[in-house]
Structures are given as C-alpha cells and as structure tokens.
Amino acid sequence: MSTSTTSIFTFVAQQVSIYFGIPMLIAGVIGGILNIIVFLSLQTFRQSSCAFYLTIMSIFNTGLLVAGLFSRIMISGFTIDWGQSSLFYCKFRLFFLNTFTLMSLICICLATIDQYFATCSYPRWQQWSNFKLAYRLIIAFVLIAILHNIQYYLFYNHIQLPITGKISCIITNDIFAKYVSYWFNLVFIGFLPIIITVFFGSLAYYNVRQLTYRTLPLVRRELDKQLTVMVLVQVATNFFTLTPFNILSALSLNKSIMSDQIVACSNLEHLLQIEFQTTFINDEPFKLGQLSLLSHSISYIDTCKFIFNEFIANNNKTLFIDQHTLKLIFNCTQYDTFAWELVKSIRSLSQSSCP
Template identity: 35%
Template sequence: MAKENNATMEMNSTLDSVQFIYSISKIFELSADIIILTTGIIGNVLIIFFFTKLRIFRGNQCAYYLKICAITDMGVVIAMLPSNIVGYLINEILVRLTVIWCKIQLMCSYSCGLYSLYTICFIALDQYLSTNHRQIWRQRSTIRLAHCLSYLNISVAVFHGILFLIFAEIGIIGCTIYHPIARIYFTFFYYPILSGVLPLAISSTLGLLAYRNVRRIIRRQIPIVRRRLDRQMTAIALARVLCIFILGVPFLLASLVEANTIYSFQDPRGRAILSFIVKITYTLLYANYGINFYVFLIISPRFRHQIKNFILKKRWRQVTRVCNQEVVSPVNNQSTPENDPCPVSVLESV
C-alpha cells in the first residue's frame, strides 16, 4: 500500500512538473515570438529602405545582397511567427489542423531560410573579392555576378521548398518530414551539411579572408571613400556571419537531437525538457532573422552616422522649403523672397 502511494505521489509530481515546464515554455515562446515579429518586420523594412535610399550604397553588390536577404528574412518571420502566435492564443497548433497549411508553411519558411543562409555566403564572397589585393579578383565583384548567384540560390531554395511541399505530413511530432527516404536525406545531408556545416564554413572562411584583406587596404593607393566603404561593408558582413553562427548552430544541433531521440524518451519530464530546449533554439533562430538592422547599428558607427545624416537632411529640406517661400508684393506684383529666419548649413552628403 505504501509503495502504491509513493508511486502515485511520484506520478502526480511528474505530471505537475511536466505541466509547469509546458506552461513556462508556452509563455516564453509567445512573448519571444511577438517581440521578434515586431522588431523583425520593422528592422528588415528599414534595411531595405536605407540601403536603397542612401546614395553611397547604390550599385554596391554587398548592399544588394543585404536587401534581398532582408526580404527573405522577413519572409521567414511572416511565414512562421503569426501562425504560432495565433495558435498560442487559441490553444491550438494551426499546422496540425490541415496538411495543406503544414506543407505551405514549411515550404515558404525553409525556402526563404535556405536562400537567406546562402546569401550570407555570397556577401562574404563579394567582400573577399572586392577587397582582394589582386585587381583581377576585384574586377570579378560585379552586380552581374550578384544577379547570377542570386538566380542559382533561388533555384536551390525553390527545389527544397518543393520537397517540403511533397513530403511534409502531420504526425506524432507535428508537421515535419516522415517519409523514410526523405527523412534520411534531411537528417544526414540537409540539416547537418547543406544548411549547417557547408554555409557556415564558407561564410566564416571568406569573412575572415575579407577581414584580412581590409587590414591591408591602407597599403594600397585607393580613394579614402572606397576604403571606408569596404571596411564598413566587411564589418557588416562579418556581423551577419557571426549572428548566423551563434544563433543558428544551437537550432541545428537541437533539431538533430530531437529527430533522433524523441521516440526513445520514455520519461515525460525528459521529453518536456527537450521540447523546451528545442523551442529556445527555435527562438534564437528566428531572432537571427529579425535583429540584423540593430546589429548593424551597434557594430558600425559609420552606419549610424549615415542614417542620422539622412534623416537630418530630409528634415532640413522640409524646413528650408517652408522658410524659403516667396511672398508676392501687393504693390508691384513682384516676387520678393521672404526674410529667412532659418540659418543655412551644409550637411555631409550620404
């Protein structure tokens, strides 16, 4: 009798702890998703806006990559987080309601994510080429090459999106790949290599080489404006590589562990803890797609200065337009300039 009571108490304690873990996990994920969705949309829109409007970035290949990367980053955030938030509020996982939504969501999110991941590699490649001490390599850094690599990237991303559209199903662990052959491909190639080791190795290696090239720029006779721009874009590229490495690697590791151990967990408490850890890594991954603008502001004082000057210039033009209005004289019907109370200054061109 005593053993039965102890077993019952232990079971109740386990159920209480499991329920507590799931409650904390739900609150954490809901709060994080709302914050990342809001800041991610605002930040990516600002990246597109400023890298389009600032004159110094026009025609720059790295700026082109950053703009399309911001578009795909926003695609990942919009494809995943709104449905997650609604699901938490109504206490229902939306992707489990219909297999069509399951397939479409995975196709859009993973296609945009893979495209963004390899765009980071192309950013590092462009900075390595544009800062290379060999002129023949610098000449290869062109907007035409950026367009060709983007088209190749789109092809690979769309192909894998179609795979998710075909093989994604709703099962015991939710909306994912259950087909045995496709599961082998995604478990042993897609996650660890195609979206893991390969892009991280390429982007980090090229990023470090570009950093080494930038340190040698001062020895070359090039315009100071170009030298500062190369340093700035290399710093931004390295920051982007560092973000995907720090925030993306935990997700890949946790996904592999979950995919290969979820069925072997007999303890409900261990399964709940694993689920909570995976949700934390998911949050870190989504944060990677939403914090880039703010990271650029932190690591690049020149970028902050450019944005500040751009905003002040626009504001100054509005003020001077009002201050320089002409007043028509009622005596001779001639236009005379109104006394301008606003001082005139010249802001640094951006």
C-alpha cells in the same frame, strides 16, 4: 516527469512565446524593413553587389519571421495550429519556411565571398565582385531553392496519431525524412554556411586591414570597411546562434538512434513474452505454433523494423528492432534448445535486407 511539472513547463513556454515572441516579431519585421530602405535609398549601396546580397537577405529574413516565428507564436502561445486543420497550410508553411531559411544563408555566404573579392588586392579577383553576377546568382539560387524545397509540398501530409487521435503534419517519406535530418538541417543550413562565412569573413577582415597600405579613393575605402563590418557582424551572429543549435541537433540524432535501440530490445522482449510466455497455455507445441503464426505474419524485414500485417492485429503494427538484435536473431548460436527452435524458424524468412 510528473503531470504538474509538465504543465508548468507548458505554461512557461506559452508565456515566453507570447511576451518574448511577439516583441521579437514586431522588432524583427520593422528592422528588416528599415534595412531594405537603407540599402535601397543610398546610392553607394545601390551600386554595391555586397549590399545587394544583404538587401535580398533582409527580404528573406523578414519573410522568415512572418512564416516561421508568427506561426510558432500561434502554436506555442495560443495553441492555434493551422497546419492541423489545413493541408495546404501544412505543406506550404514548411515549403516557405525552409526556402526563406536556405536563401537567407545563401545570401550571407554570397555577401561574405563577394566582400572578400571586393577587398582583394588582385584586380583579376576583384572582377568577380560585380552587380551583374550577383543578380544572376540570386536568380539561380532562388530557382534551385524552390525546386529543392518543393519536396516539402510532396512529402508532408496529415497523419492521425494512433494514441491521441490528433491530426499531425509530418513527413510521410522515410528517405526524405533522413535526408532532411542528416543533410539539409545539419549540412546545407547547418555547418556548411558557418564554415563558408567564417572562412571568407576572416579573409575579408584581413584584406580590410591591408586597405590602409593601398592607394584607393577614400569613398571606396570607407564603403568597403562599412560593408565588411556589416557582413562580419552577421557572420558572428550566425556563428554564435546557429552553432549551438547545430551541435544539439547532431547530438539529438545520435540520442534518437540510441533510444531506438533501447526501444527495439524492449519491444522485442515484450512481443516474445506475449507470444511464448502465456501464463495459462505454456506447452511447447502451442508456443511453436505461435512462433509459426508470428513468422508467417511478417510482411518484410528491414534493418530497423518488422512490420506485422492484419493477421496479428486489426491494423498494421510496427516493431522497431536495432541491427544488433537482428544479428542476435539470425546469427547467434548461444541459445538453449527451445530458443534455438525459435531462431531456426525465423531464419527461414527472407534475409536480403538484414545486416
């Protein structure tokens, strides 16, 4: 992509962040505050456990706008990233952002399940819809969310990028990075809340349609209808906004795996060209000597990467190699005589982590 095209996209993203992001932030915060006022001012809502869940969800949504959208506007719209200058902000921004996101989705899940129990025709199941249980569940899930997301404080750190030299706020633990990508983003705040809310929302909608055939006070019937409509609107909004994002996230993970394999083969080929196809020294003893140097400079072997120590470069260099390439190196016998000497030399290394 040309520099001019990149500049155009950057400018467009900046303008969108400013002229769409700021009105969305203001409208969202005002709307969240109005939701809280409505739920707390009306007595019928104050006595409903479903309305309690929606109130807590509005609080977390408002906090999510401030912690997430506001910082994104500053980064994309005004190129001001406090996460680069402050390690405290780097850690706690992600902590609060993911805690608010997780709790918002938990609240809509609990509200949908609660409304299903509240509209159920079985009195025994209706007992599960009560304010006391809702209060305890919110406290429990808040504690769980805080303990879960404290990992963002532990594993997010400042790293200086080797190419640009800029400070970046990124995850420094590979295991936690994989957990966030494959479990937290795709499951816990991805497809799982959508499945739960759509399933129980459909059941609650069916129960509400049966209310006309049941003997209930008019106030209770209308309250159940209003709350069910509120919940279903939120469920539909989450479904149509989060589902495309989750699908794209899943596809991007698969795309990154494929791109890693392409980069792996390219990096391996480039390294071998440097070590074994030197234009001014091309005799086999020299190449085998370079191979021995390369072999003894490998710190450890992983299924995804080789890490070379300072014997090759002034600072550590990582060479990404996919599993297919590793299998070719250690198992394939379709090499010529000289190439097979290369394979046999590398085979002497530890292979405990190889596929």
